[in-house]
Amino acid sequence: EVQLVESGGGLVQPGGSLRLSCAVSGFPFSRYWMSWVRQAPGKGLEWVANINQDGSEKNYVDSVKGRFTISRDSAENSLVLEMNSLRAEDTAVYYCARDRGSLRFDCWGQGTLVTVSS
Amino acid sequence: QSALTQPASVSGSPGQSITISCTATSSDVGSYNLVSWYQQHPGKAPRLMIYEVSKRPSGISNRFSGSRSGNTASLTISGLQAEDEADYYCCSYAGSLVVFGGGTKLTVL
Numbered sequence: 001e002v003q004l005v006e007s008g009g010g011l012v013q014p015g016g017s018l019r020l021s022c023a024v025s026g027f028p029f030s031r032y033w034m035s036w037v038r039q040a041p042g043k044g045l046e047w048v049a050n051i052n053q054d055g056s057e058k059n060y061v062d063s064v065k066g067r068f069t070i071s072r073d074s075a076e077n078s079l080v081l082e083m084n085s086l087r088a089e090d091t092a093v094y095y096c097a098r099d100r101g102s103l104r105f106d107c108w109g110q111g112t113l114v115t116v117s118s
Numbered sequence: 119q120s121a122l123t124q125p126a127s128v129s130g131s132p133g134q135s136i137t138i139s140c141t142a143t144s145s146d147v148g149s150y151n152l153v154s155w156y157q158q159h160p161g162k163a164p165r166l167m168i169y170e171v172s173k174r175p176s177g178i179s180n181r182f183s184g185s186r187s188g189n190t191a192s193l194t195i196s197g198l199q200a201e202d203e204a205d206y207y208c209c210s211y212a213g214s215l216v217v218f219g220g221g222t223k224l225t226v227l
Contacts, residue, residue: 035216037164045156045164045207047216059214095163102170103154103209103216108163 002026002107004096009112016086016116022079022096022109030054030074033099036081038092039111046092049081050099063089086116121212122219129225135196138222140208142189153191154209155184156218157202164207168193200226 008020020036035050049060049070058070069082079096093111100106123141130136140153153171156164166175168184171191181202183194191210195202203226208219 037218044205044221045158045209045218047209047218050216059216061215097164103152103211104166104169104175105154105156105164105209106166106175108165110163 002098004098004107004109006094006096006109006112009094009114011115011117012086013118014087014116017082017084018086018114020081020083020094020096020112020114022081024077024079024096024098027098027107029072029077033101034072034079035097035099035105036070036079037095037097037105037108038090038114039095040089040092043092048094051079083114086114088116090114091116121217122208122210124206124208124219124222126220127223127225129227130195130198131227132198132200134198135194136198136224138193138195138206138208138224140191140193140210140219142210151186152211153184153186155182155193156207156209158205158207158221160204167206195224198226202226 003025005023012018036048051058051070067085071080093113095111096109097105098107123143155168157167158164167182171186172184181196185192205221207221
């Protein structure tokens with residue numbers, strides 16, 4: 001069974017840092033692009049970042065460039081999002097998603113909530 | 119403002135058909151053959167319904183169909199059912215980046 005399980009969310013002060021993880025099982029992790037997608041409370045989906053199969057290509061939405069870093073550990077079958085200089089507007093549920101190509105995000109985790117507040 | 123514009127809400131009665139549009143408003147939203155659609159129920163993760171404009175993943179009802187005309191992609195749901203009530207998002211590329219539409223809330227009356 002394909003599973004994606006996010007962890008690491010929580011309450012953090014503005015300017016703080018947080019590390020999100022997505023543990024993957026049930027499929028060959030190293031064969032797929034992976035993405036992080038977030039959803040602010042009561043708002044729509046926003047793509048955050050993606051990474052290719054070997055980690056050599058990464059893309060970010062403009063609002064997180066220079067603050068967030070996506071990475072992957074194929075040995076651990078995990079996807080990571082390092083978030084620094086957090087702002088109130090980063091408050092959201094963060095989902096990891098498998099990308100089968102052609103914008104086919106066919107598997108999603110349950111999400112982890114990040115709250116940036118003083 | 120998203121480079122993909124969707125109506126905020128649509129509604130229909132059980133058994134009817136509805137269509138949700140997704141219009142590319144930015145000139146850098148290219149390769150409009152790469153459009154996917156996601157369904158999201160409250161408190162749940164999104165679910166892939168359509169990819170590459172009109173293809174259905176396995177397990178998705180043929181009541182869901184996708185199409186494109188010019189810079190507007192559309193999701194049509196026929197034979198509306200109560201469980202179709204959800205938020206729907208289109209998704210495409212803007213350059214090398216991924217963009218989602220603002221989302222459409224479907225209400226089944």
